[in-house]
Amino acid sequence: MADRVYLDWNATTPLRAEARAAIAAALDLVGNPSSIHAEGRAARGMVEQARAAVAAAIGAEARSVVFTSGGTEANTLALMPGLRIGSQPSEQLVNSAIEHASVLAGGRFAPEHIDTVRVTRDGVVDLDHLRSLLAGRPPALVSVMLANNETGALQPVTDIGGIVHAAGGVLHVDAVQAFGKITFNINDLGADLVSLSAHKIGGPKGVGALVLGSNLAGLAPLLRGGGQELGRRAGTENVAGIAGFGAAVAAAIPAMAADMSRIEKLRNRLETGLRQTQGSEGGIVIAESAPRLANTTLFAVPGLRAETAVIGFDLAGIAVSSGSACSSGKVRSSHVLEAMGFGPELAQSAIRISLGWSSSETDIDRCLQAWRKLAGNLTKRDHETELERF
The missing domain is CATH 3.90.1150.10 (Aspartate Aminotransferase, domain 1)
Structure with a gap:
């Protein structure tokens, strides 16, 4: 080969050498990151170091990073009715016709509550059509990818965020393909949720993150149980995968x-x-x-x-x-x-x-x-x- x-x-x-080393170090740890003894604290330290690296890369707060099993889970966690910025929750999902299959599946929205916004011949979201879909209706959750995984076309997410927030809605951005290839900041984008994945930037497969904006409310977990990730995703964290993700981010962004x-x-x-x-x-x-x-x-x-x-x-x-x-x-x-x-x-x-x-x-x-x-x-x-x- x-x-x-x-x-x-x-x-x-390919897996970056830095990620491989971080994974190996994490696999040598015995502690559960939820345990309070020294072994648990060592594992927790690795998770939190990675959380800080992911957050810093897109201008978010570390406590807003929710680690997941990948981009698909991050997207599915984000796509739920009831998310809100103000007092009125979103009732409808609007996504573009070129989204990843995990977004087109609609998350936790019923099919009758999903609308699709057109794209132009260049594969860019039709902003006028988006305005028409949001006008005179209850607030919507709008999901648009930052960069298309097939064409590479970049979406005017900042403009989209202005349109969505003017209509009282919430904006989710699937940034899986863009992360590590272009510079962006969650606040400058006007995004309320951002999905990321480790294996697109030299990290391991099977780990990702959903990053939340500071004003978002109403997120409910897909997985319930132990209350990990500040109650937003139950289950013992994938310490090795998360450590590899953080190391990949630390190597990729400066270069x-x-x-x-x-x-x-x-x-x-x-x-x-x-x-x-x-x-x-x-x-x-x-x-x-x-x-x-x-x-x-x-x-x-x-x-x-x-x-x-x-x-x-x-x-x-x-x-x-x-x-x-x-x-x-x-x-x-x-x-x-x-x-x-x-x-x-x-x-x-x-x-x-x-x-x-x-x-x-x-x-x-x-x-x-x-x-x-x-x-x-x-x-x-x-x-x-x-x-x-x-």
């Missing part, structure tokens, strides 16, 4: 600006090469005209089967994806592209290539070399025979 090229960083990232500047240059070179390759006629970079994450390219060529191309790349030693990696390994038409107004042919042909801190010029060279072999060959008409050549 050493000769493989990993270009699926939006799905998950972020330099990493993303270098990565953006690699991405631009990649996109130029994809377009210039023979057989890429008609190919487009999705959401190219919108502000995007520096590391993300979603490239589509009409007639190309994404599933076949992903397999072809894999056989060439390169890991890419067809979009979200959260569908049990299945390759299916992108709901994000459909929401953006692209037809089924293009929605089924998009390849996502995402870079990270160790991505190199050599990785881009290998990716483009593989693409030159694949482009023009892998089509709906002949994809089965072409696969036999690899």
Whole structure:
């Protein structure tokens, strides 16, 4: 596997050395973080150190960080009726059409209390449509991701926060894909809840956080029992995972600006090469005209089967994806592209290539070399025979 090229960083990232060391140290601790003896206090110290690191990274208070099993649980915990900033609780959920599956599932809202806001052709939330959905109605909980996991498009969350709060509502921001790639502050965003995940920034899989704004009220736990996490999530904390999360944050945030500047240059070179390759006629970079994450390219060529191309790349030693990696390994038409107004042919042909801190010029060279072999060959008409050549 050493000769493989990993270009699926939006799905998950390699474990940082700092996170690995923190996990190992935590695994050597015997204490339960709820115990008051020395062993328990040592475990508690690791949890609280990580909590402070996560909070500081987005300008929140440490006591507002609720550790979870990941981004999906954080989103589900956030999506509940009754959340409020003022005196009137939210009764309706409004989410965008391009949200992660865990948000589209609606959390604890009944289906009849969920509305969907449109997005533009660039994959950006339609602010006028959002205003119309909120006008003249009881306060709503609005859930919008900061950066789309497939296209990398950044959402105008600060503007959205102003619209939501003017209507008396609450704003939840799924920042799982944005965290560690762009700088943001929970207060500047106008967010009342923010979801994060460790494995997108070099931490371990299976740990995340929901960060609460200082004025939020009404949150009820999904898991009840021992009263951990200040009564907001029961169950003994995953000390090793949380320690790894905190260490990954401490390593990632200071290096972020330099990493993303270098990565953006690699991405631009990649996109130029994809377009210039023979057989890429008609190919487009999705959401190219919108502000995007520096590391993300979603490239589509009409007639190309994404599933076949992903397999072809894999056989060439390169890991890419067809979009979200959260569908049990299945390759299916992108709901994000459909929401953006692209037809089924293009929605089924998009390849996502995402870079990270160790991505190199050599990785881009290998990716483009593989693409030159694949482009023009892998089509709906002949994809089965072409696969036999690899």
